[in-house]
Amino acid sequence: MNGVVSYMKRDFTKWFRGRVAVISALIMPAAWLIFVGLALPVQFTGNYLDFITPGILVMTMLSAGLSGGALLMFDKILGFLNRFLALPTPRSSILVGKILFITGRGLIQTTIILVIALLIGATLLSPVQYGLTYFILFLFGVLISAFATTIALYLEDHDSYAAFNTMISMPLFFTSSALMPYSVMPSWLATIAHLNPLSYAIDAVRDVTAGGFPAGPVLVLLILTGAVLAICMHVFRKVTV
Amino acid sequence: MNAIETTDLTRYYGALCAVDHLTLSVNNEIFALLGPNGSGKTTTVLMLTTLLTPTEGSASVCGHDVMREGELVRKSLSYVPQDMAVDIKLTGRENVRFFADLYGVPHAADRVDEALAVMELTDRADDLIRTYSGGMRRRLELAQALVHEPSVLFLDEPTIGLDVAARKRIWEHIRALRKKGMTVFVTTHYMDEADQFCDRVGIISRGRIAALGTPAELKARLMKDVITVKVEGSFAPLEVDGIAFVGRNGDEVSFTAENGREALPLLADALGKSGCVVRSMSLREPTLDDVFLQAVGQQEEPQGFEYNKFRIMLRRRK
Numbered sequence: 280m281n282g283v284v285s286y287m288k289r290d291f292t293k294w295f296r297g298r299v300a301v302i303s304a305l306i307m308p309a310a311w312l313i314f315v316g317l318a319l320p321v322q323f324t325g326n327y328l329d330f331i332t333p334g335i336l337v338m339t340m341l342s343a344g345l346s347g348g349a350l351l352m353f354d355k356i357l358g359f360l361n362r363f364l365a366l367p368t369p370r371s372s373i374l375v376g377k378i379l380f381i382t383g384r385g386l387i388q389t390t391i392i393l394v395i396a397l398l399i400g401a402t403l404l405s406p407v408q409y410g411l412t413y414f415i416l417f418l419f420g421v422l423i424s425a426f427a428t429t430i431a432l433y434l435e436d437h438d439s440y441a442a443f444n445t446m447i448s449m450p451l452f453f454t455s456s457a458l459m460p461y462s463v464m465p466s467w468l469a470t471i472a473h474l475n476p477l478s479y480a481i482d483a484v485r486d487v488t489a490g491g492f493p494a495g496p497v498l499v500l501l502i503l504t505g506a507v508l509a510i511c512m513h514v515f516r517k518v519t520v
Numbered sequence: 521m522n523a524i525e526t527t528d529l530t531r532y533y534g535a536l537c538a539v540d541h542l543t544l545s546v547n548n549e550i551f552a553l554l555g556p557n558g559s560g561k562t563t564t565v566l567m568l569t570t571l572l573t574p575t576e577g578s579a580s581v582c583g584h585d586v587m588r589e590g591e592l593v594r595k596s597l598s599y600v601p602q603d604m605a606v607d608i609k610l611t612g613r614e615n616v617r618f619f620a621d622l623y624g625v626p627h628a629a630d631r632v633d634e635a636l637a638v639m640e641l642t643d644r645a646d647d648l649i650r651t652y653s654g655g656m657r658r659r660l661e662l663a664q665a666l667v668h669e670p671s672v673l674f675l676d677e678p679t680i681g682l683d684v685a686a687r688k689r690i691w692e693h694i695r696a697l698r699k700k701g702m703t704v705f706v707t708t709h710y711m712d713e714a715d716q717f718c719d720r721v722g723i724i725s726r727g728r729i730a731a732l733g734t735p736a737e738l739k740a741r742l743m744k745d746v747i748t749v750k751v752e753g754s755f756a757p758l759e760v761d762g763i764a765f766v767g768r769n770g771d772e773v774s775f776t777a778e779n780g781r782e783a784l785p786l787l788a789d790a791l792g793k794s795g796c797v798v799r800s801m802s803l804r805e806p807t808l809d810d811v812f813l814q815a816v817g818q819q820e821e822p823q824g825f826e827y828n829k830f831r832i833m834l835r836r837r838k
Contacts (some may be wrong), residue, residue, distance in 0.1 A: 285621040289607065296609045344801035358603035365569045365674075367591055368622045520571045 282368035286376025287383070288345060290350060294384060304346065308339040308392050315458075317399060323463050332396045333484035334457025336412070339392050340385045340420050343450065345444045347381030348427030352440045353429070361520060374515040377428045378508075382420030389416055404488060411487045415497065419480040422504040429511040432518060456481050476503055521583045522547040523672050523703035524562035524568060528577035531563050531727075538563040540727035541577065550694060550704045552714040554808070556816060561707035562602075564724070565674050568705070569599045598665035599725050602677040604657045606649050606664075612636060613645040616663050623668035635663040641695065655686030662693060673697065676704040679713060691717040711808040721808070723815045730815035738811040745780030746806045747787060749773045750799040760790045767813035771799075773809060 294300065312335050314330045324330045351373075354360045364371055397403060404412075427444075434440050454468065455477035461469045472478050479496040486493035524546040531539040539560040541778070553561050566572035568579055570590045578585060584592040606615050616635055620628040636645050639659040649657060658678065665673060679687040695717060698704055708714055714721050715735045723731040723738075731738055746766070751773055757765050763783050765776040777783035780803040791798050 281624050282622055285618055289610070289618055292614070293607060298622045342698055358601050359607075361566075361571060362599060362605055363622075364571050365597070366619075366622050367595040368624075369716045510576035519573055520566060 282366075282372035283379065285368075286363075286373060287380045289506070290376070290380040291383070294380075304343065304389055305391055306340065308388075308397055309334050309395055311335050311338065312392065312396055313399060314451030316396075321459075323460060326402070328396065328399065328401050329488065330460075330485075331458065332393075332401050333412075333488060334455070334481050335396070336389045336392060336416060337419060337480045338452055338454075338457060339389045340416050340480075341381075341423055341477060342390055342448060344381055344420055344423030345427050345448050347377065347384070348431040348447045349365070349425050349437065349440055351377055351398060351428045351431040352434065352437050356437060364520070366520065369516075370518060371512045371515045374425065374428055374511055381424035381428070382417055385420045385424075386413065386416060393432045402488075408487050408490075412484050413494070414485045415480055415487065415493075415500065418497070418500045418504050419476075422476065422500070422507055425504075425508050425511040429514055432514065441502075451475060451477050456485075476500075479503075524551075524579070524581055524705060526564075526568070526577065526579040528689075529564070529567060529568060529574055529579050530576035531560075531572065532575045537653075537727055539567070541725075542727070542729060544729065544732075546703060546705060546720075548698075548701065548703055549708065549719035550698050550717065552718040553705070553707045553724055554709060554711065554714055554721050554812065555771045556709065559724050559816075560678075560727040561724060562676055563727075565599070565676050565705070569597060569674055571599075596670060597672040597674060598668070598670040599674045600661045600665050600676065600678065602647055602680055604654070604661065606660050608649045608653075611646050611648055612641050612652070612660050612663075615649060615660060616667055619664040620667045622802070625668050631667055635667045637688060638666065639663040639805070653686075655682050658682060658690055659693065662690070666697070670702070672703045672705065675704065677708055678706055678826065679708070679710065687713065702786065708821075709821060711812055714778050714817050715808040725816040731811060733749055735808055738808065739806045741811070744778055744805075745776065745783070746804055746810050747775045747777060747783060748802050748804070749775070749787070749791065750801075751791065752797040752799055753795065755796050756788050756794055760786055763787055766810055767817060769813060774813060776806065 312328075312332070316331045316335070319327060321327050354363070360373075364370060412479070431440055432445060434443060452469045455475045456472050457477070461472060464472060479499045483493040483496035483500065486496070522545040525543070526542050527543045529539060529542040530537070542564060548560050551829065553564060567574050568581060570584060570586050570593050573587065578587070580586060581593045582596040584596065586629050607618075610618070613632060613636065616632045617628060620632050633642070637644050639662055641656065641659060641663060644652070644656065650662065652660065667822050675694070679690050684688065691713060694704055694706070698719075706718070718735065720732070720734050721738065722729050750771055752771065755768070755773060760783075762779070763775050763777045763786065766776055768774070773784070775787060784801060784803060788798055788801065
């Protein structure tokens with residue numbers, strides 16, 4: 280447990296001291312919110328901003344998680360990982376520390392996006408709804424950051440990690456239910472969207488904002504996150520250079 | 521119980537044998553593993569620090585087996601790899617504290633102050649590493665490695681990329697640690713440093729130990745004087761009584777002789793007769809360089825470029 284806190288603290292300190300990165304990661308989701316959320320003429324809902332906000336929140340978490348994988352890549356390239364692996368601290372705490380930092384950072388960023396959404400006209404929710412929203416985003420963050428960090432462990436260099444990041448982030452976003460409901464999708468897209476883990480997080484947040492409790496999507500997310508986490512922990516325990 | 525003990529330690533990367541049945545014991549000393557690039561030094565250290573699984577053989581650190589008791593092994597050692605991995609956005613104190621916390625050191629704040637003081641970094645402890653020189657960063661890495669008082673310290677090329685003064689300082693610190701009873705295992709390819717500062721050296725070539733002993737012993741194994749001749753034209757090894765051929769490095773050919781002054785004219789004659797032009801001759805006492813040359817042979821890497829081996833080497837560097 281000691282190790283997890285130390286690894287997380289290191290990343291947070293470094294992040295807060297690099298001010299540019301704190302802001303720059305927010306530009307993309309904010310632009311989506313404003314330029315698409317406010318401007319796109321759609322027929323299926325009267326308040327598109329309220330519809331798209333859950334999608335943008337999950338997208339913020341997705342890009343926070345995927346770009347977070349690069350942290351481990353840098354630790355590996357710069358020689359930190361070798362030093363960490365030679366410590367008596369359990370190797371899995373490297374992974375857990377990264378997951379908590381990346382997810383924590385993602386939650387801070389989604390909070391800012393949420394505030395921007397409210398400022399430009401999204402509907403204010405109850406505290407319980409926000410609590411549930413954060414819980415779902417946390418689960419999704421753990422899923423993505425565990426996956427991204429473990430992928431980074433196996434890729435050769437930062438270029439291939441950047442390629443992996445670009446390759447999966449946009450397709451995942453566009454084939455999810457972020458931008459439109461299943462009912463207006465072409466049927467082929469609806470099929471893909473139903474298989475996309477991103478959709479489960481988005482649908483869950485959307486159900487919460489509509490006042491329901493999304494038992495189904497949350498269960499799927501829980502199982503998926505649990506399985507991915509177990510695999511990644513195992514990989515880190517066994518890792519050699 | 522020896523601090524480090526290996527028996528037939530072997531590691532293959534695919535078909536390439538990086539470390540070949542290495543048997544070694546190191547205790548309470550500064551031991552240097554010397555060798556040309558790609559000779560298996562780093563691979564050996566990675567196996568001893570449990571970062572890499574041996575293909576064959578066994579090794580133990582402080583009596584703990586590196587394969588079966590990884591955590592106990594890691595508790596008793598510190599490892600400083602050759603790339604300078606310190607967080608430049610953190611201060612010196614924060615960097616050392618980070619390692620103290622990871623090791624779970626009791627009274628961490630005091631231990632951190634102590635480690636910084638030992639490495640003479642106290643007055644710069646609260647500055648960001650960004651402002652540290654290369655030598656200071658290396659000392660900070662040593663402070664991080666010392667914070668949990670390990671019994672064995674592994675240093676991979678500890679003085680690479682540092683200026684002469686910084687090198688000397690690092691070695692003085694390493695000597696001081698050894699005096700306190702720590703076993704220090706270094707890899708290097710600086711012969712003069714190994715000669716001056718290490719208790720025992722092992723010369724490794726293609727994964728095998730080619731010579732092992734104290735620097736004095738190894739030098740004594742060669743004969744008394746070393747004659748270095750700069751030649752031009754073709755050179756064929758020749759036989760002169762009382763003179764032994766050591767090795768060749770570019771256009772420099774080395775010999776040893778029991779009595780160098782008498783051997784000089786004999787050697788000049790013999791070389792002249794064999795048809796090569798002697799440009800200069802010099803006489804000196806043997807150094808580890810000569811031992812190395814004799815043990816390893818030519819210093820150039822003879823193979824042509826093989827993409828797969830190159831990739832394996834790159835991967836090993838990381």
